[in-house]
Amino acid sequence: MEPLLNGTGITRSFGPTPALRGVDIDVAEGEIVAVTGPSGCGKSTLLHCLAGILRADSGTVTYRDQNLGLLSEAARSRLRRTEFGVLFQFGQLVPELTAVENAALPLLLAGSGRREARTVALGWLDRLGVADLADQRPGAMSGGQQQRCATARALVTGPRVLFADEPTGSLDALTGEQVLGEIVQVARAQNTAVVLVTHEAKVAAYADREVTLRDGVVDATGLGLGMRA
Amino acid sequence: MSPGTLARLAVAGNRTDVLRLVLTAGSTGVATVALLAAATVISVQGYADRYTSALLAEPGLRPGVSIALVLVSLPVLALAGQCIRLGAPARDRRLAAMRLAGATPGESVLIATAETAVAGFVGSSTGLVAYALGRQLIAARDHFGRLRLPTDVLPPIPVIVLVVLAIPLLAAVIGAVLMRRVIVTPLGVVRRTRSRGPRPWPGLLIAVGLVLFGLPLNWPDGWHRPDWHLPARLSYGVLGLGVVLVMAGVVLGTGWISHTVGRLLRRYGRMPSTLLAGQRLITDPWHGSRTLAALLVAVVAGGATLGFREALATDIRAQRSGGSGLGAEPEFYFNAYRLVLIVVGLSAVVAAAGMLVALAESIVAGRRSYAALTASGVPRRTLAASVLWQTLTPLVPALLLAVGSGVALARLFDTHPPAPVPVPFQSLGLLGAGALLAVVLAAGAGLLVLRSSTDLEELRV
Ligand SMILES: Nc1ncnc2c1ncn2[C@@H]1O[C@H](COP(=O)(O)OP(=O)(O)OP(=O)(O)O)[C@@H](O)[C@H]1O
Ligand SMILES: [Mg+2]
Numbered sequence: 126m127e128p129l130l131n132g133t134g135i136t137r138s139f140g141p142t143p144a145l146r147g148v149d150i151d152v153a154e155g156e157i158v159a160v161t162g163p164s165g166c167g168k169s170t171l172l173h174c175l176a177g178i179l180r181a182d183s184g185t186v187t188y189r190d191q192n193l194g195l196l197s198e199a200a201r202s203r204l205r206r207t208e209f210g211v212l213f214q215f216g217q218l219v220p221e222l223t224a225v226e227n228a229a230l231p232l233l234l235a236g237s238g239r240r241e242a243r244t245v246a247l248g249w250l251d252r253l254g255v256a257d258l259a260d261q262r263p264g265a266m267s268g269g270q271q272q273r274c275a276t277a278r279a280l281v282t283g284p285r286v287l288f289a290d291e292p293t294g295s296l297d298a299l300t301g302e303q304v305l306g307e308i309v310q311v312a313r314a315q316n317t318a319v320v321l322v323t324h325e326a327k328v329a330a331y332a333d334r335e336v337t338l339r340d341g342v343v344d345a346t347g348l349g350l351g352m353r354a
Numbered sequence: 355m356s357p358g359t360l361a362r363l364a365v366a367g368n369r370t371d372v373l374r375l376v377l378t379a380g381s382t383g384v385a386t387v388a389l390l391a392a393a394t395v396i397s398v399q400g401y402a403d404r405y406t407s408a409l410l411a412e413p414g415l416r417p418g419v420s421i422a423l424v425l426v427s428l429p430v431l432a433l434a435g436q437c438i439r440l441g442a443p444a445r446d447r448r449l450a451a452m453r454l455a456g457a458t459p460g461e462s463v464l465i466a467t468a469e470t471a472v473a474g475f476v477g478s479s480t481g482l483v484a485y486a487l488g489r490q491l492i493a494a495r496d497h498f499g500r501l502r503l504p505t506d507v508l509p510p511i512p513v514i515v516l517v518v519l520a521i522p523l524l525a526a527v528i529g530a531v532l533m534r535r536v537i538v539t540p541l542g543v544v545r546r547t548r549s550r551g552p553r554p555w556p557g558l559l560i561a562v563g564l565v566l567f568g569l570p571l572n573w574p575d576g577w578h579r580p581d582w583h584l585p586a587r588l589s590y591g592v593l594g595l596g597v598v599l600v601m602a603g604v605v606l607g608t609g610w611i612s613h614t615v616g617r618l619l620r621r622y623g624r625m626p627s628t629l630l631a632g633q634r635l636i637t638d639p640w641h642g643s644r645t646l647a648a649l650l651v652a653v654v655a656g657g658a659t660l661g662f663r664e665a666l667a668t669d670i671r672a673q674r675s676g677g678s679g680l681g682a683e684p685e686f687y688f689n690a691y692r693l694v695l696i697v698v699g700l701s702a703v704v705a706a707a708g709m710l711v712a713l714a715e716s717i718v719a720g721r722r723s724y725a726a727l728t729a730s731g732v733p734r735r736t737l738a739a740s741v742l743w744q745t746l747t748p749l750v751p752a753l754l755l756a757v758g759s760g761v762a763l764a765r766l767f768d769t770h771p772p773a774p775v776p777v778p779f780q781s782l783g784l785l786g787a788g789a790l791l792a793v794v795l796a797a798g799a800g801l802l803v804l805r806s807s808t809d810l811e812e813l814r815v
Contacts, residue, residue: 206456
């Protein structure tokens with residue numbers, strides 16, 4: 126089957142530091158792929174390249190026959206607000222907007238009316254159990270509530286791929302597990318593929334498949350965190 | 355993105371953003387009043403002895419008054435430009451978060467620019483209201499039935515509309531140009547900084563400017579002392595271009611001065627404060643050009659005016675001793691120079707306000723590193739001293755350059771002095787000292803911001 130998202134021979138350096146040195150990765154429709162590996166091995170960089178946030182130095186990233194490297198910055202931005210959802214450890218909410226405005230942001234940017242966008246966003250906040258915080262700003266929420274709100278925003282447009290970089294990394298173990306369970310459940314329910322960066326074995330265990338990076342390349346031994354556990 | 359969304363995202367802001375909006379609106383408001391006043395003065399027709407002041411009554415003088423008012427509005431607009439950068443780090447973070455959610459680079463510039471345009475429009479509308487109210491308030495006549503100001507004349511409505519709309523537009527364009535140097539990526543802000551240190555080529559600008567300025571004045575026959583005939587208009591253009599080049603050279607040259615002073619401080623400085631200041635000057639040598647631009651332009655203009663006045667005084671002395679009288683009353687000319695100097699002084703005050711805003715902005719932007727330095731045991735006094743070093747050491751040579759360029763302009767203008775014109779060192783010294791004092795006051799006020807910025811609370815989040 127043709128993969129939904131494909132990366133071939135991705136390299137990326139920051140100045141003299143090579144972060145990725147030729148990574149191949151496939152993500153199928155609705156598949157949950159965990160990307161694991163030690164700190165500094167290039168997990169976040171890979172995720173940014175796949176989501177079109179960073180451009181790869183060489184190699185190609187293909188999403189549904191579109192080569193992301195050939196798209197303009199604006200076109201990749203539009204992809205991010207319609208086809209992709211992005212979820213980071215923290216810091217992706219706009220502190221000056223309320224929870225519901227944050228969740229509705231991709232819809233608003235795509236041109237939806239404000240009332241309609243608000244209704245859809247409220248539905249997502251409700252699904253993630255934070256509807257009562259709709260008119261709060263992120264500063265007034267706990268870390269777990271912020272991540273639930275960010276999840277609502279990442280999923281509000283019904284994306285085909287969710288990119289999550291240690292989404293529960295700043296939460297305590299129990300809350301982290303709850304939030305992650307919700308993310309996975311919601312993603313499965315609407316057949317959204319997930320690229321999940323983590324260095325926790327427990328988190329990796331939620332995935333269908335695990336890709337381990339070491340020093341910017343895929344570790345071929347295949348002994349990832351989840352498998353070893 | 356719908357207009358409603360654009361408006362909502364543009365005005366989403368925290369307290370610094372509100373301050374930025376208020377300051378932008380305030381400065382564009384003042385600029386609007388100044389430009390409307392200029393338009394009013396130029397709209398007065400013929401010889402108008404219904405006014406108390408000769409500056410308004412004489413048709414030959416009103417263009418000068420008008421130009422002076424336009425010149426006053428320039429530093430005010432520069433201040434608006436400074437305000438647009440105020441609190442920029444927080445705004446850039448917000449824009450980055452929006453980029454991550456799928457805003458395109460163009461949309462993020464649009465959101466930021468819309469904010470400035472809205473603030474500018476609020477400002478210019480307020481300015482219009484203030485202008486209209488002000489006309490009512492000062493419309494009283496004295497017992498000869500004369501008016502102090504041309505409150506009986508209104509510029510044509512299209513001109514008023516143009517001013518009220520053009521100012522926010524101009525502010526928005528300035529904002530967009532400033533934003534263009536900043537790429538907001540979804541992962542945060544990458545400032546497009548110039549990689550190489552500044553070079554001394556602005557010195558060339560000053561030289562070319564002086565040559566251009568001197569050219570029409572020293573042209574053999576016909577062009578000398580231009581008046582309003584066609585070739586003379588051209589020579590006015592060349593004169594103006596020369597002045598602009600000199601001013602640009604002084605402003606840009608400050609970048610090189612900052613860089614060089616920073617290197618010297620780092621090499622020869624022995625105190626922690628001088629080392630810190632030197633490092634900061636090298637890291638962002640253009641900071642001085644940005645913050646001091648309006649002040650330096652005012653000082654060049656002031657230096658030139660003082661030079662002209664000295665030449666006039668020499669002229670008058672020579673004619674008195676030669677027995678021939680000057681056509682008009684000399685006091686009249688001195689009054690005109692006094693007016694220009696008042697304009698320069700006002701501009702300098704506005705420029706100092708802009709500098710305060712910029713300085714506070716730079717301290718707030720660097721507050722995490724300041725707070726981290728305090729946390730690691732660097733005393734506040736050292737930080738305060740480093741801010742002063744950083745501000746004042748490039749300022750003194752930049753001021754000397756500005757005053758010198760201004761005087762050079764004046765001396766080129768006076769091609770055939772009847773007697774050697776002395777350099778008015780005393781008044782030039784006062785001009786430089788005044789500018790220095792303005793900067794010291796602004797820096798002192800900026801240090802108050804530093805106090806709160808070194809609060810260890812700043813290390814949270
Ligand atoms: N913006 C950047 N500038 C310079 N170097 C960078 C940048 N981003 C990443 N790097 C470098 O690239 C390498 C890979 O970084 P990356 O963030 O992808 O690692 P990671 O696997 O996500 O680590 P962690 O588990 O700690 O988050 C590191 O050596 C890092 O120093
Ligand atoms: Mg990472």
